[in-house]
Amino acid sequence: MNDNQGRCPLCGGEKQPGATTFAVDLQSGVVVVRNVPALVCARCGDAWIEDEVAARLEAIVTEARRKHTVVEVTQWQQVA
Template structure:
């Protein structure tokens, strides 16, 4: 796969996802992604995006300020 930003080569990697929600900040560690070897741009596949959206919804219902989640331990839920 080629990077949409620079045309570089994408490789499997993991990243940390940050999102500022209405009532908290969500940090999800070790999220699988594709990362460009040239520019560092990161892309998520559709399944990962769906899971992150689920986690954001759950975080808004549970957290009061800050929630840090390990992706690998919540992905099976």
């Protein structure tokens, strides 16, 4: 993670390194990745994902579409 922590634009809370759950509805299926590294607001819980993590998540979603996955739930550590 870079030093892009600072304050949450939604509530003013402090962004801190943490983890979040990423979920996307593909209409033909759902992909869920748990424990994704992110900056998480200590006050409201909103999360920001770094560009390199987002690129990996995009690759996971693309692969799920290619496989016509109906439901896929995985942990970040298993796919990173």
